[in-house]
Amino acid sequence: MTDRVGIVAVAQIGHDYAVDKNLREICYEVTKDILSQVEMEREDLGTIISSSSDHWQGISCSNSYYYEAIGAYLKNSSKAPEDSAFAFLYGMMRIMTGHFDTALVHAVTKGSEIPGVSTLTNLYADPFIQRPVGLDDVSTAALQAVEYMDRYKITEEHAAKVVAKNRGNGLNNPYALKERVSVEDVLKSQIMAYPLKKLDCAPSSDGTCALLLASEEKTRELTDNPVWIKGIGWEVDHTYFGDRDLLNGSLRKAAKRAYNMAGIEPKEIDVAEICEPYSFQELLWCEQLGFCPEGKGGKLIDEGVTEMSGELPVNPSGGVLSNNPYVARGLFRIVEGALQVMGKAGKRQVPDVETALAHSTHGFAGQLHSVIILEG
Amino acid sequence: MAEEYKSIKEEIHLPYKWALGPVFTKFFENFKEKKIMGTKCPKCHRVLIPARRFCPRCFVDTDEWVQVSNEGTVRTWSLVNFEYSGQVKKPPYVQGLIDLDGADTALAHFIGGIDLSDLEKVPEQVKIGMRVKARWKENREGNILDIEYFEPKEEL
Amino acid sequence: MAEEYKSIKEEIHLPYKWALGPVFTKFFENFKEKKIMGTKCPKCHRVLIPARRFCPRCFVDTDEWVQVSNEGTVRTWSLVNFEYSGQVKKPPYVQGLIDLDGADTALAHFIGGIDLSDLEKVPEQVKIGMRVKARWKENREGNILDIECFEPI
Numbered sequence: 001m002t003d004r005v006g007i008v009a010v011a012q013i014g015h016d017y018a019v020d021k022n023l024r025e026i027c028y029e030v031t032k033d034i035l036s037q038v039e040m041e042r043e044d045l046g047t048i049i050s051s052s053s054d055h056w057q058g059i060s061c062s063n064s065y066y067y068e069a070i071g072a073y074l075k076n077s078s079k080a081p082e083d084s085a086f087a088f089l090y091g092m093m094r095i096m097t098g099h100f101d102t103a104l105v106h107a108v109t110k111g112s113e114i115p116g117v118s119t120l121t122n123l124y125a126d127p128f129i130q131r132p133v134g135l136d137d138v139s140t141a142a143l144q145a146v147e148y149m150d151r152y153k154i155t156e157e158h159a160a161k162v163v164a165k166n167r168g169n170g171l172n173n174p175y176a177l178k179e180r181v182s183v184e185d186v187l188k189s190q191i192m193a194y195p196l197k198k199l200d201c202a203p204s205s206d207g208t209c210a211l212l213l214a215s216e217e218k219t220r221e222l223t224d225n226p227v228w229i230k231g232i233g234w235e236v237d238h239t240y241f242g243d244r245d246l247l248n249g250s251l252r253k254a255a256k257r258a259y260n261m262a263g264i265e266p267k268e269i270d271v272a273e274i275c276e277p278y279s280f281q282e283l284l285w286c287e288q289l290g291f292c293p294e295g296k297g298g299k300l301i302d303e304g305v306t307e308m309s310g311e312l313p314v315n316p317s318g319g320v321l322s323n324n325p326y327v328a329r330g331l332f333r334i335v336e337g338a339l340q341v342m343g344k345a346g347k348r349q350v351p352d353v354e355t356a357l358a359h360s361t362h363g364f365a366g367q368l369h370s371v372i373i374l375e376g
Numbered sequence: 377m378a379e380e381y382k383s384i385k386e387e388i389h390l391p392y393k394w395a396l397g398p399v400f401t402k403f404f405e406n407f408k409e410k411k412i413m414g415t416k417c418p419k420c421h422r423v424l425i426p427a428r429r430f431c432p433r434c435f436v437d438t439d440e441w442v443q444v445s446n447e448g449t450v451r452t453w454s455l456v457n458f459e460y461s462g463q464v465k466k467p468p469y470v471q472g473l474i475d476l477d478g479a480d481t482a483l484a485h486f487i488g489g490i491d492l493s494d495l496e497k498v499p500e501q502v503k504i505g506m507r508v509k510a511r512w513k514e515n516r517e518g519n520i521l522d523i524e525y526f527e528p529k530e531e532l
Numbered sequence: 533m534a535e536e537y538k539s540i541k542e543e544i545h546l547p548y549k550w551a552l553g554p555v556f557t558k559f560f561e562n563f564k565e566k567k568i569m570g571t572k573c574p575k576c577h578r579v580l581i582p583a584r585r586f587c588p589r590c591f592v593d594t595d596e597w598v599q600v601s602n603e604g605t606v607r608t609w610s611l612v613n614f615e616y617s618g619q620v621k622k623p624p625y626v627q628g629l630i631d632l633d634g635a636d637t638a639l640a641h642f643i644g645g646i647d648l649s650d651l652e653k654v655p656e657q658v659k660i661g662m663r664v665k666a667r668w669k670e671n672r673e674g675n676i677l678d679i680e681c682f683e684p685i
Contacts, residue, residue, distance in 0.1 A: 020381045022553025025585045032591070042591040058388060058548035068588030113383075115546045118460035127394050127542055129426050132520050133485050134456065134464040139471055142454035143484075150452075150504050191495065194455035238432055242425065242473050242482030246452070381557045384675065387547040391617055393539050401537045462545060519540065 005092045006219030006226040007374070009037040010211040010335040014175030014323060018206035019112050023057070027069035027108055030210045034104060038212060038222050042071030046100030049091045050077065051084035051107040053327045055120050058113065070106045084331035085234070085360035085370035091213050092229055101218040105211050107328035111204030117326065124364060126239070135241060138201060140364035141278040142193035144246040148284055149195065151247060152295035156195050159280040160186035161301045163199055163321055166276070169308060170318025172347035177203060177322045186279070200279040207325030209335045227341045230355070231264070231373035233257025241364060251288040251369040258371040264355065266290030271340045271350045272314045273333040274359035276321060281366065282314065285359065289371070308350065316340070316348040330360025334372055341376045403427040404518040412510070414479050416440040422480035445477035446510040447529060453487055453502045457495060468492050470502055474526050488525030559583040560674040568666070570635050572596040578636035601633035602666040603685065609643055611654045624648050626658055630682050644681030
């Protein structure tokens with residue numbers, strides 16, 4: 001058994017490079033990047049966990065296509081399909097058993113190849129009750145937004161400020177969308193599902209990323225700049241949308257678990273990378289992560305707390321609004337969080353980061369949330 | 377000149393057939409008689425819509441069928457105004473979560489009887505807390521769309 | 533009388549568009565000229581078909597394109613005689629793995645030119661070790677079915 005699990009190396013490939021490449025080949029390239037950083041051969045890897053989705057790939061066993069591209073030929077490997085944060089958690093747990101001293105954790109999604117985010121997410125809904133009434137990723141986020149805005153007087157402008165912040169941050173991220181967007185641009189963009197406008201919604205991106213986890217001993221061997229996993233938590237909410245409290249679901253509990261395990265309070269977080277596929281969700285998730293009191297997400301963004309220059313920068317990478325390779329987006333948040341702790345985030349680096357929080361979500365309007373706390 | 381790489385296209389067709397099981401079969405049979413039935417949890421006493429075999433919180437069998445009203449309150453709503461492949465309805469249309477009187481969980485469905493000619497005026501017509509009533513189809517087949525939509529109910 | 537429970541049906545349609553990337557683009561462009569190209573691994577020296585970016589065993593970039601023969605040997609085969617939704621070809625038909633001369637990995641494809649009028653006689657016509665040759669379509673578009681099938685020489 002190992003006491004601590006460390007992140008030793010991270011690698012990513014963004015949309016612009018990935019879009020016209022074969023999925024297998026970008027998986028190979030990101031894996032080679034990790035191996036060259038740590039000067040290891042694929043044979044040296046203990047275990048390999050990947051995350052991808054059959055429906056997001058159009059291959060009914062998605063990873064059977066690219067297993068060998070992530071070095072898994074005749075090696076121990078499997079898949080966590082729903083959310084790439086699970087591949088991370090699974091890799092961490094495998095190392096904690098003591099059976100493996102390293103785990104390559106990988107995720108890939110090519111959003112340009114799919115029928116469409118709404119086409120695929122309408123299939124999340126069961127065929128009896130929710131699919132025939134058209135619930136999908138966007139419309140369910142909208143149902144949540146209307147309730148959020150009504151209860152706490154959050155405005156479309158508050159949400160638009162999140163987009164402007166994150167797209168502005170994305171300009172510093174070589175792997176993200178490079179398109180500055182103003183609050184005005186967001187408010188004028190086409191209504192998708194009221195109150196969500198086109199620019200309130202994340203794009204559908206291509207991307208792949210990987211990181212190498214290692215036991216405490218192996219981490220110290222491979223790097224002098226480790227990132228330790230201090231806390232983890234994840235929770236899942238009800239299936240039927242009408243069963244849920246859309247403004248107070250599984251995130252609060254998942255965050256509490258992670259903070260308790262790390263032995264810290266929310267105010268000790270120096271930087272957060274959170275999944276915000278819909279603008280207003282960044283505000284709601286910040287409340288539930290304890291970055292501000294309940295209902296005060298609007299005030300948080302108004303006061304600039306989550307800007308790069310603020311007390312708690314959120315999404316210096318540009319977040320999911322700047323880069324959304326759907327299934328892989330959770331692992332991208334963890335990779336960005338790790339880069340912040342390592343001090344290797346380049347132009348998007350937040351100064352003096354000791355502790356970072358990474359968050360992932362999937363399912364309608366945040367049915368499931370994962371929270372990971374990293375420390376240097 | 378940057379090299380252009382090719383791509384291939386395919387439309388995959390997947391025919392499925394899903395079993396309703398006893399509870400959904402009974403739930404939908406009642407739709408034919410314009411009745412919306414919930415099931416009650418013996419532990420938390422919540423009436424669950426749609427009717428279901430077990431309470432997901434207490435994790436026990438529900439043991440009682442309870443009829444709920446065809447009328448309720450809008451918990452939240454949204455105006456859908458974008459298209460996608462495989463969409464069940466052509467936009468624009470309004471969806472919502474309806475808290476039916478007597479039920480402790482809300483039902484997702486369409487909200488109809490709204491003037492959609494000027495989309496900017498929709499938020500004036502649809503409100504959280506608005507009272508609505510189920511509008512049933514003439515020919516009901518025993519599925520969720522036997523209810524055409526929920527429409528605003530004028531309080532007398 | 534046992535209660536009958538109902539079910540519902542739906543046919544889901546999912547349109548995809550997959551990027552070939554540089555290697556497959558080149559592999560299939562060569563099909564238009566009736567050429568089958570493999571890539572060679574600089575470590576194990578195997579010639580890999582289909583052509584590919586990296587050797588999955590040595591996990592290094594392949595660095596050389598090598599043309600392999602349009603002729604080869606049947607490594608294994610099967611007569612498919614059942615139908616399923618979305619099937620690419622109407623049965624009965626013969627599939628096989630073909631070891632093309634010059635390649636170290638086999639290619640999966642159809643085996644044609646077999647008399648399928650009496651299915652029981654098929655194992656007499658198709659044999660492991662049999663020599664076959666690619667039969668190309670007249671109009672080639674740059675995909676795996678530019679080869680119509682492999683037929684006995």
